[in-house]
Every structure is written in C-alpha cells, then in structure tokens.
Amino acid sequence: MFSANDRISVRQLKILVILNLFSTTSLILPRMAAEAAGRDGWIAVILGTILALLYVLIIMHLAYKFPQKTLIEYSQTLLGKVLTFIIGFIFIAKLILSAAFGLRLFSELIKEVLLDNTPIEVIIMSMLLVVVYVARKGYECRARVAEILIWIIFIPIILVLIFALPQVNFSNILPVFVNEPKDILMGGYIISLTYSAVDLLLLAIPYTDRPRETRKPVIKAVLLVGIFNIILCIITFGLFGELGTRRQIWPVMTIMQVVEIPGSLLERQDGLMIAFWILSIFAVINAYVFFISIITQKLFKLKEQNFLVLPFLPVIFLLALIPNNVVEIYEYTKNLMSYMGVFLLVIIPVILIGLAKKRKIGEA
Numbered sequence: 001m002f003s004a005n006d007r008i009s010v011r012q013l014k015i016l017v018i019l020n021l022f023s024t025t026s027l028i029l030p031r032m033a034a035e036a037a038g039r040d041g042w043i044a045v046i047l048g049t050i051l052a053l054l055y056v057l058i059i060m061h062l063a064y065k066f067p068q069k070t071l072i073e074y075s076q077t078l079l080g081k082v083l084t085f086i087i088g089f090i091f092i093a094k095l096i097l098s099a100a101f102g103l104r105l106f107s108e109l110i111k112e113v114l115l116d117n118t119p120i121e122v123i124i125m126s127m128l129l130v131v132v133y134v135a136r137k138g139y140e141c142r143a144r145v146a147e148i149l150i151w152i153i154f155i156p157i158i159l160v161l162i163f164a165l166p167q168v169n170f171s172n173i174l175p176v177f178v179n180e181p182k183d184i185l186m187g188g189y190i191i192s193l194t195y196s197a198v199d200l201l202l203l204a205i206p207y208t209d210r211p212r213e214t215r216k217p218v219i220k221a222v223l224l225v226g227i228f229n230i231i232l233c234i235i236t237f238g239l240f241g242e243l244g245t246r247r248q249i250w251p252v253m254t255i256m257q258v259v260e261i262p263g264s265l266l267e268r269q270d271g272l273m274i275a276f277w278i279l280s281i282f283a284v285i286n287a288y289v290f291f292i293s294i295i296t297q298k299l300f301k302l303k304e305q306n307f308l309v310l311p312f313l314p315v316i317f318l319l320a321l322i323p324n325n326v327v328e329i330y331e332y333t334k335n336l337m338s339y340m341g342v343f344l345l346v347i348i349p350v351i352l353i354g355l356a357k358k359r360k361i362g363e364a
Contacts, residue, residue: 006207010217012143013208015150016287017198017221022153022228023102023284025194027109027252027277028330029229030236032194034245037187038179039172041242042233047188049226052195055345056222059201060215062349065362067211071202071348072298074362078355087348088299091199092292094340096312098197099288100319101333103127106281108326109250113274124320131282132313135290136306139207142286149279161235164255168238193337197284198222199344203291249326289316 008016025032033041066074071091075084107123115123134141177184201218205211236251239258248254253274292312297305323329356362 006139007209008140008143008207010208010210010213012147013204013214014217014221015146016143016204016283017201017218018225019146019150019153019280019283020197020200020287021195021222021225023197023280026229026232026280027250028105029191029194030233030245030251031248032334033187033191033233034237034242036190037184039237039242040177040179040184041187041245042173042230042237043176044184044187044191045226045230045233047185048191048194049222049229051188051192052198052222052226053219055192055195056198056201056218058346058349058353059198060205060218062353062356063201063205064212064215065353065356067363068206070206070294070298071352072295074356075352077361078352078359085299088295090340091344092295094199094336094344095288095292095295096316097319097332097336097340099285099292100316101323101329101336102281102285102288103316104320104323105326105329105333106278106285107320108329109253109274110278113253121317121321124317127278127282127285128313128317131286131289132309134282134286135293135309138306139204139290142283142290146283149283153277153280160256161231164235164239167258168235169241170234170238172239172241173234173237190334190338193341195222195225196337196341196345197287199341200287200291202344202349203294 029045030041033044035041037044072084072088075087079087103124104120106127107120110123111118111120134145198218201214205214208214232252236245236255239255240248240251245251289309289312293305293308296302296308302308323332
C-alpha cells in the first residue's frame with residue numbers, strides 16, 4: 001500500500017482489471033453471445049476470451065518497452081505531437097462514450113427494478129457525482145476502494161450461480177457446432193470486444209510500483225473474468241435456452257429472479273444483486289472518468305489532473321440521455337466497440353511496437 005502518491009501494487013492492478021472487465025457487459029453478455037453465435041454462443045465466449053488474451057499480450061509487450069510512461073507520452077516520441085493528439089482525442093472520445101452508455105444502461109436497470117418513479121436524469125447524475133468525486137482523489141484511492149469492492153461484488157454472485165446449477169438443463173447447449181464456423185468465429189470476435197477495457201492498461205501500467213512484473217497478474221485477471229463469463233453463459237443458456245436468452249433484456253438479472261436460495265432468506269434477491277452490481281458499475285465508470293483526465297493532462301502537459309474531471313461531467317451526462325431505450329443502448333455500445341475497440345487494442349499498439357523496434361527506442 002502507498003499513501004497519496006498515485007502508485008498502486010501489482011495485486012491492486014489485477015483487482016482493478018477484473019472489476020473493469022466484469023462491470024457493464026456482464027449482465028448482457030449471454031444475450032450478445034446468443035445473438036452472435038446462437039446455441040454455440042458459449043463457444044464464442046471461449047474464442048472471445050482467447051482473442052482478449054492476445055490483445056493483452058500485444059498491449060503488455062508495448063507497455064514493457066516503456067514501463068514508466070503512458071501511451072500519450074511515448075506516442076509523442078514515436079509519432080509526433082499531431083498524431084498523438086489525434087490518438088488521445090480518439091481515446092478520450094471512446095472513454096466518454098463508454099462512460100455515458102454504461103451509465104445509461106445502469107440507470108435503465110435501476111429504474112426498471114428499484115426506482116420506477118425516479119427520473120432517469122436523477123439516477124444518472126447521482127452516480128456520476130459520486131464517480132467524479134472518487135476520480136478526483138487519484139488512482140491509489142481507486143485501488144483501495146477496489147480491494148474492498150471485489151469481495152462484496154463477486155461472493156454473492158458466485159453463491160447465486162452455485163444455487164442455479166441444479167436447475168440447469170445442459171441439453172440446451174448441446175449439440176455443439178450447429179452454426180456455421182464463420183458465425184462462431186465472428187461471434188468470438190464480437191465477444192472479444194467486450195474486453196476492450198484492457199486498453200486502459202496503456203495508461204495504467206506506469207502507476208504500478210513494479211511495472212515490469214504486471215504481465216502475469218494481468219493475464220490471470222483476464223483469464224478469471226473469461227472463465228466466469230463462460231460459466232455465466234452456460235448457466236444462462238442452460239436455464240433459458242438459446243431463444244429464451246435472446247428474448248431476455250437482462251439475462252443475468254433474470255437468473256437472480258428465478259433461482260431459489262434455500263431457506264427463502266431473501267424475498268428480492270435480484271434487488272440485492274443489483275446493489276452489488278451498482279458497485280461494479282461504479283468501479284468501471286470511475287476508471288473511464290479518471291483516465292479521461294489523465295489523457296487530457298498528458299496531452300496538454302498540465303501539472304494536475306484532478307480538476308480536469310469536472311469539465312467532462314456535463315458531456316457524459318448529456319450523451320447518456322441520447323439513447324431512447326435499452327435496444328438503442330445495445331446498438332450504440334456494439335458500434336462503439338466495433339469501430340474503436342480494435343483501433344486501440346491492436347492497430348495502435350502494433351504500429352508503436354514496430355516503430356519502437358525500427359528506431360531502437362524503449363526497453364527490450
């Protein structure tokens with residue numbers, strides 16, 4: 001642990017990666033898998049996780065060449081100020097849109113299940129104000145909060161999934177490979193983009209106390225989330241079938257509603273799960289907002305970053321109000337991941353790695 005120096009441990013980075021990857025897509029991942037690859041959706045999740053690991057290896061290879069610098073800093077050396085500004089602008093746009101759509105998705109669920117009479121604007125702004133407050137406190141504060149949230153979020157969800165297992169009909173996921181191979185592969189690619197939050201590692205690695213010891217912990221974090229997603233998808237398909245999963249707006253939340261916990265201790269266990277999920281959403285939106293300020297600071301070479309959080313608050317709020325319904329949020333999110341995901345996950349890192357090797361810049 002560290003005090004007020006914005007340095008975090010490798011263990012804390014691992015926890016932050018898990019929370020960042022789990023959050024917004026966890027509730028809708030089974031539906032995305034069913035739409036992308038049909039009954040073989042759970043296989044697409046496996047392929048997506050493998051591709052996500054490839055993204056991580058590329059990003060970590062680049063990060064190890066410049067362990068003490070962020071993407072914006074070494075891009076200025078390799079690409080120049082103009083191209084770096086363009087990359088930074090694209091990164092900021094991606095984070096702002098991700099934060100806005102994540103907030104809107106979160107708010108729609110809260111309004112539907114818990115706060116039916118509360119205006120959506122109030123829910124969005126309430127979460128956004130808390131997120132901005134913590135983001136201004138720096139990266140170490142985020143890491144300390146994450147160490148607490150990781151247990152509060154995952155233990156209850158894992159328990160519910162364990163209770164769901166006896167009700168799973170595994171014939172709903174059999175036989176396998178009933179869809180065209182190209183559909184399964186495309187489904188795997190689409191699912192891999194749900195791991196796009198790993199691009200935050202391009203900015204986060206220099207904030208660890210041992211940057212060159214982060215590769216294995218990060219890979220383990222992605223694997224853990226991938227295994228969890230695969231199990232989640234299999235259980236959802238097993239309970240509702242492919243068609244039933246497609247029809248569900250919130251497949252994972254529906255699991256929480258239909259699974260009976262022994263002893264009937266909770267009348268609204270779905271409400272309890274939402275409470276835990278709120279913490280997960282808080283973690284990832286906080287990451288987006290924090291790194292928006294970091295990119296802005298590096299681009300304009302400012303001394304402080306905490307005050308830069310505030311100007312983006314109204315932008316995120318207004319963008320979150322654009323979608324008319326959940327279906328539009330799905331479409332916006334899918335388009336965002338499709339158009340910006342691979343650019344920051346693969347294209348930019350590969351170009352920078354090539355330039356660094358050609359010019360013999362950076363560590364081995």
